[in-house]
Amino acid sequence: MSETRTDKYFGQALKRKEDPRFITGTGNYTDDMVLHGMVHAAMVRSPYAHAKITGINTDSVKDMPGVIRVLTGQDVADAGLGSIPVGWLLPDLKTPAHPAIALTEANHVGDIVAVVIAETRAQAEDAAAALEVDYDALPAVATTHAALADGAPLVHDDVPGNVAFHWEIGDEAATTEAFRGAARKVHVKLRNHRLVANPIEPRASLAQFTPAGGDYLLYTTSQNPHIHRLILAAFVMSIPEHKLRVISPDVGGGFGTKIFQYQEEVIVLLASRLIGRPVKWTARRSEAFVSDAQGRDHDTEAELAVSEDGKILGFRVNTHANLGAYQTLFAPAVPTYLYGTLLNGVYKIPAIHAKVTGVMTNTVPVDAYRGAGRPEATYLIERIVDMAAHELNMDPAELRRQNFIQPDEFPYQTPVALVYDSGDYEPALDQAMQMMNYAALRDEQARMKGGKKILGVGLISFLEACGLAPSALVGQLGAQAGQWESSLVRVHPTGKVELYTGSHSHGQGHETAFPQIAADELQIPIEDIELIHGDTGRMPYGWGTYGSRSAAVGGSALKLALQKITAKMKKIAAHLLEASEDDIEHEGGVFRIKGAPDKSKTFFDIALMAHLAHNYPADLEPGLEATAFYDPKNFVYPFGTHIAVVEIDTDTGHVKLRDYGSVDDCGPLINPLIAEGQVHGGVAQGMGQALLEEAAYDEDGNLLAGTYMEYAMPRADDVPFIQHGHTVTPSPHNPLGVKGIGEAGTIASTAAVANAVMDALWHEAGIAHLDMPYTAEKVWRALKDARASQPQAADD
8 A cells, every 4th residue: 555755756866776686787688688499690790891792602601500591681682671761851861771781882891791690699600700701892981081082982872972961050141241340260170089889788689570470579779669660660671560569678878879770670680580580689899889870070160250358259160070881860960950059059149150061981870979969069169169268368267158148038049040948057157166166276277387287177168959849840850750758657456656658768767767756746655656668568659768858858748647647536536535626635645625634535545446446436437547748849958067177297198187067957856866977977978088089990991999909988097076066947848847967968078178178288388279089199299299389498
């Protein structure tokens, strides 16, 4: 029986309910699944970035131990499978075919050219390594510069000039006029380099086909199972959607790379149908480096127009975005609608014009990585604003402060399409500066100038757009998906409650935060509530988790469904207590008549009667469950100020992130502990990009950082203690007032750490800009070259 309660869960820093199974190693991941008769798949991947496939000798492995079958691109073609589709279309977008297995041509190192199915994983991998594939190597292009050069080899014959799209936003004429009257024009050419996401759990898929009913079951590492089901059934496999059940169990991190439809999921489904047994594939880490969608990879030239007193007048941007070898699910949207529309930042910028060219190369496809376009925009604008402050000899904080959009100016129409719903940026800046003792840091920086170690202070004020919305708008912009979310609340006769959500948790703490919302609305103990997600066979249709949408969109759908439950329970209580529904109050899990506390019914009493229906309103359906769908009216716009402090050893160039502080505004906090954990993890990823990580390719398209021996990830001793602060500016258009926090740390920290490094180098040696990552060698050489170019003092 449910107990009464009077406390509130919303806002409490509760430990995550899901943590015990993760900490004790008892989580249930895709690779843990074992089905009767299961066999294993191993992918044969191209060693060339671009090559014709001239022959595959399947006989070379057919007698190896355990080998059951070899699949090639011809098997995919014979099965009539469709190309993996693009989920966001732009005008005149070029979308080359993306088959599950390459038939005639491999277009990046790691492209799948064949698949071996064997009894064990070891047997499959041994045979895959031995399979004889003949290639005719072709010229490759790995960078936007190489791909756009005159006479460059084409990645795909149907993408002329390797240009997949050209996109513009803003008013070019107004921006040109703004620059005409500017006192200062701050120019930068910068590279936002490529990254590999590296979630702790590699991608994996396990498929089972049941011939009797023509049903498919797919366990897979997905951030959005319903999207996977829709794409696989309707666009690739050409089967009825209800014949495919997709289950995404515990997922060990995603960071965006588990949103997309991949070749391997198609392959295991086809293989299971062809051989009549369940087929599993789990990536090795080396495979993940050449098959998981990668992130960032922008080459940008930008210019900021400012007045002599620091007023921003205009901003123009020209970006070339490397898309890799194929267009994947969200790829066209990331450098356009998730990037160009955020170039206004938190500032009043009267005129903005941005151009983005999407370029195909012979590299792993690029798509959303934590933040997806928002970190790229934040890095660009916060870097150039800092450069403007240095050039004007202004404190970076004060330049930002005098250009902030003011609270009374909301809703605020930007020059790049978005309408910000609410914001109050100055309190976050003030709190961050006070928390980090900003003035003392500047004094310390001055004292350290010219010494063996120098100090840099990186301050950024950022904004992000979360919870993509509304569906009609994103549809007009090219999205091939809705952006609403669903929730189902089911109350059992015993008063225990199940919540079903279309959102998916892969580290965000849904199993704790969503019950916190429900426990307050239903006013029952949180222990009586369980969240269920990740299974298309159990939950209503939903669009999954990405873009920090779970709380703002999924949580809002949950709130609406819960309100339906409490409304129905009031009707039942009024009937049982022989009172008017208006006279019923709900408090502490008890429904009572106002002014007559002895006349009451508990949550359990009403839940039981809803199912028995013995003494029940004649016009009310039995049962106690409700479904709601929430389609947002607008994006939500979290914001904040982050400050990074670095020490640079001038003898070696080594950069140490010494201190870090964040003040974020994501509206009311459902669970501060989870929110701070999300920021902490995001900061680690962002500083990893600024200081350590880079997915570098050579000119032939070979990934030079394909293992952890070459790809430097941040470790515990690289990340300092992070001070946290919050301001609260609720969103005015969702029932919870919440925004989003899952990506904020990454969106902010790359720019904050980059600004800290460049702040140190500017004050020490007048170095205006270096591209990330700030490796010791790069920083040391820049200091050495800058000092060598400075005039030497004459001898006495």
